[in-house]
Amino acid sequence: MRLDASQRPPDELKRLASLIRLFLELPEPPEQILFPKFGALRERLESTLHSGDGDKIEEAFLELYAHVHMNEALYSEDERRRMDEAGGYWNHAGGLSPILKAQPWIHPATISADFGAGNGLQGLLLQKLYPHGKTVQIEISARMAEIGECLREWFGIPSNRVSWIVDDVREVTARGFDFIYLNRPVRPEGVGRDFYSRFAEDVESDASPPIIFSIADCLRDFLSDRYEVFYGDGHLTCLRPR
Ligand SMILES: C[S@@+](CC[C@H](N)C(=O)[O-])C[C@H]1O[C@@H](n2cnc3c(N)ncnc32)[C@H](O)[C@@H]1O
Numbered sequence: 001m002r003l004d005a006s007q008r009p010p011d012e013l014k015r016l017a018s019l020i021r022l023f024l025e026l027p028e029p030p031e032q033i034l035f036p037k038f039g040a041l042r043e044r045l046e047s048t049l050h051s052g053d054g055d056k057i058e059e060a061f062l063e064l065y066a067h068v069h070m071n072e073a074l075y076s077e078d079e080r081r082r083m084d085e086a087g088g089y090w091n092h093a094g095g096l097s098p099i100l101k102a103q104p105w106i107h108p109a110t111i112s113a114d115f116g117a118g119n120g121l122q123g124l125l126l127q128k129l130y131p132h133g134k135t136v137q138i139e140i141s142a143r144m145a146e147i148g149e150c151l152r153e154w155f156g157i158p159s160n161r162v163s164w165i166v167d168d169v170r171e172v173t174a175r176g177f178d179f180i181y182l183n184r185p186v187r188p189e190g191v192g193r194d195f196y197s198r199f200a201e202d203v204e205s206d207a208s209p210p211i212i213f214s215i216a217d218c219l220r221d222f223l224s225d226r227y228e229v230f231y232g233d234g235h236l237t238c239l240r241p242r
Contacts, residue, residue, distance in 0.1 A: 004054030012100040018129060019099065020045070020061050022155075023068075030154050034147060037067050062096070068151070069093040069121045074143040082168055083140055086195065087187035091118040091144070094183040094215045097236050099125050102179070105211045106130040110178045113138065115169045115199075116185025120148030120162070123181065127162065128155050138165045138172050170195045174202035174210075183215035188222075196222040203227075209241040 001017050008016065024046065029035040045060040073091035075083065082088075099122065106112065110132040114123040117137035127135045139145050145164045152162050165172055169185045180203070186192040200222035203209050209226070212219065217237035220229065231238035 001049055001057065002052050002054055003057060007054075007058075008100070011103075015100045015103060015129065016058075016096065019096070019125065020057070022125075022128060023061065023064055026154065029068075031147075031150055034070070034150070035068060038064070041067055065096065065121075066093055070119055070144075070147070073118060073141050075141050076143075079140050079142070085191070086168060086170055087189055087192040088140065089116070089184050089186065092183070093118075094122050094181070095235065097233070098122065098181060098213045098215065099129065101231065101236070101238065102126055102181075102213060103130050105179055105213075106132050107178075109133050111136065111176065112179040112181065113174075113177045114181045114183075115172070115174070116140075116183060117144075117148065117164075119144045119151060120164070121151060122183075124148070124151055124155055124157060124162065126181070127157055131161070133161075135162045136165065136177070137162065138167065138169055140166070140168055142166045170198075174199045175206045177210045178208070180210045180212045181214075182212060182217075182219060184218060188218040193222075200224075212239040213237075214239065 003013055003016060005013060029038050041064040045064055048056045048060045071091055106126060111134050112123060112126060113136040115138050117123055117139040120137040123135040123137050137148060145166045174180060186195050188196050196219055204224060204226050214237045215235060226242060227239045228242050229237055230240050
């Protein structure tokens, strides 16, 4: 598979190739109805592999990834009410860069978490590429969590490696994790501010503060100088305890 080597460092390029291979080797989706375009998008990806055009391969792969990520989230009336109350964001994909950059920070014993996990695809890909202790998925939509369990089985990840907390992120402590992935579950305004300030307090007071990968980051403003940014590209910000 020839990918565009000018776009990424060699180790990330290798991980991207593994990710693409993973999608090429997956069996058909168990719930076809949820992923109606999977077959056609995967065929398109397969056909680009022989083109030798790295951009085309990546573009076709991103479409397949976005389809499996699902950008529609399914909420009950009550979930929607709670989400609106906290200024919650809908299900926008965090993209590939956090997955490709996380490997050095995830070890066999790592407990990882995604606050606002959607169908959990990001955490599942991290678990699949870099098998580790446990992935904790926190999401307000019970239906998305159900779909996430389908994805877990489809990807062949053992059930004891993934757990779901179906709740408002504001009710869940950020203590006790080694690696946290955060893609703006709620707006940093109004009651949403309380979430980020409590989250910052939790991680800073943890005996072993976690690495945090934050998309469209707004957490930095709530952290003290006990944390430092070690990578940022405008989309992904990576933070670690000093
Ligand atoms: C921007 S998406 C991120 C999805 C996924 N983590 C990713 O990065 O690709 C935010 C997610 O947070 C969920 N969410 C929004 N408000 C929430 C809340 N108060 N508690 C828990 N989850 C919430 C949404 O349902 C959605 O799945």
